[in-house]
Amino acid sequence: xxxxxxxxxxxxxxxxxxxxxxxxxxxxxxxxxxxxxxxxxxxxxxxxxxxxxxxxxxxxxxxxxxxxxxxxxxxxxxxxxxxxxxxxxxxxxxxxxxxxxxxxxxxxxxxxxxxxxxxxxxxxxxxxxxxxxxxxxxxxxxxxxxxxxxxxxxxxxxxxxxxxxxxxxxxxxxxxxxxxxxxxxxxxxxxxxxxxxxxxxxxxxxxxxxxxxxxxxxxxxxxx
Ligand code: MN
Numbered sequence: 001x002x003x004x005x006x007x008x009x010x011x012x013x014x015x016x017x018x019x020x021x022x023x024x025x026x027x028x029x030x031x032x033x034x035x036x037x038x039x040x041x042x043x044x045x046x047x048x049x050x051x052x053x054x055x056x057x058x059x060x061x062x063x064x065x066x067x068x069x070x071x072x073x074x075x076x077x078x079x080x081x082x083x084x085x086x087x088x089x090x091x092x093x094x095x096x097x098x099x100x101x102x103x104x105x106x107x108x109x110x111x112x113x114x115x116x117x118x119x120x121x122x123x124x125x126x127x128x129x130x131x132x133x134x135x136x137x138x139x140x141x142x143x144x145x146x147x148x149x150x151x152x153x154x155x156x157x158x159x160x161x162x163x164x165x166x167x168x169x170x171x172x173x174x175x176x177x178x179x180x181x182x183x184x185x186x187x188x189x190x191x192x193x194x195x196x197x198x199x200x201x202x203x204x205x206x207x208x209x210x211x212x213x214x215x216x217x218x219x220x221x222x223x224x
Contacts, residue, residue, distance in 0.1 A: 009178045009220050015098045016057070023061045026054050027098055035106035039204035041193045052188050053097040056169070059090030092170035096149060096182060103181050103217070105210030116215040126161040136163050137183070138202045147186040152214075153177040154221040178221035181214045 012019065016027035029049060034042035063086035069075030070083070105113060115123060120130065127133035133152070140163050141150035149166040155177050166172050166182075183205050190201035 009217060010095070010098075014102060015095055023064070024057050024094060026050075026057050027101070029101055031104075031106050035108075036104060036208045037107065039107060039207045040104075040190075044188075044190065044192045047192075048184075048188060049097075049101065052186075053094070053101075056090045056093035056097060059086060060094050063087045063090060088170045089168065092168075092173070096166075096169055096179075096184070099179055099217075100182055100184050103210050103213045104208050105212070107208055110208045110210060113209065113211040115211050119211075119215050119218045122161055122218070133161075133163070134206060137181075138199070138206070140165050141183050141185050141202055142199055144185050148172075149182045149184055151177075151179050152181040153179050154218060156221070156224065178217070180217045180221060181209065 014027070016025045018025050026049070032042075033045040033049070036045060063083045066075055066083045067080070067087070070077050070080055104110075114120070115130065123130055123133045127136065137150050137152060144150065144165050144167065147168055148171075149169075151164050151166060153162050153164055153174070154160075155162045155174070157176065161180075162174075162177070164172065164174060164177070183202065185198060185202075190198065194201040194204075
C-alpha cells in the first residue's frame, strides 16, 4: 500500500480518486475474485465489487455533480438535502468498500498473517487479548440490525481502539475515528454462499483478513 500522497488516513489511490477527471473511479482489486475461496466465493466477490461497489461510486459522483450544479445556479436548490444525503450514503459506501477490499488478503497469504507488534500490543491493552477483540468485533457485526458494518477504529482523543457498529453505509459513525478494519454485513456480502448464516460468514471472513494492511492503517491513523 502506497503511503505517498496520504490525505489523513486515506490516499487518492486507495479510494480511486482521479485527479484529472476530478471524480472517483472504482479501484482495481489487488487479487483475483476467486482468491478468497473457500471463505468468500468468487461470484460474491465479483458481484460485490463490480456491481455493488460500482454503484456507490456512480452514486457519489452523481451527487457531487448535482451539488456542483446547484452551486453554479444550474440545479434545483431545494434538493440540496437530498444530494447531501446521497453523498453520505454513497460516499460512505465507496470508502467503506475500498477499505474492506484493502484489508482482505487471499486465503493462502492470510492464513499466516496476524497483527503486527504495535497493533497487537494496542489490542492487548484495549481488549485484553486478540481473541476478545475479534469476538467483540464478531458480536458487534452479528448484532447489526439489517444492513451495515462493524469496525475496528482508532479513537485519537482517547488514544485507543474501539469497536463500533455502522448502520447502512454511514449512520452511527463517530466523527474523528479512523477506520482500521471493517466487515460488511449487508446480505450482498455473503448471501450467495451463507444465506442467513451471518455468523458462519463472520467466521470465514476472519480467515481472510489482510493484517498487513490493517497495520499500515493503524500506523497512519496514530501518526495523524
Ligand atoms: Mn457491500
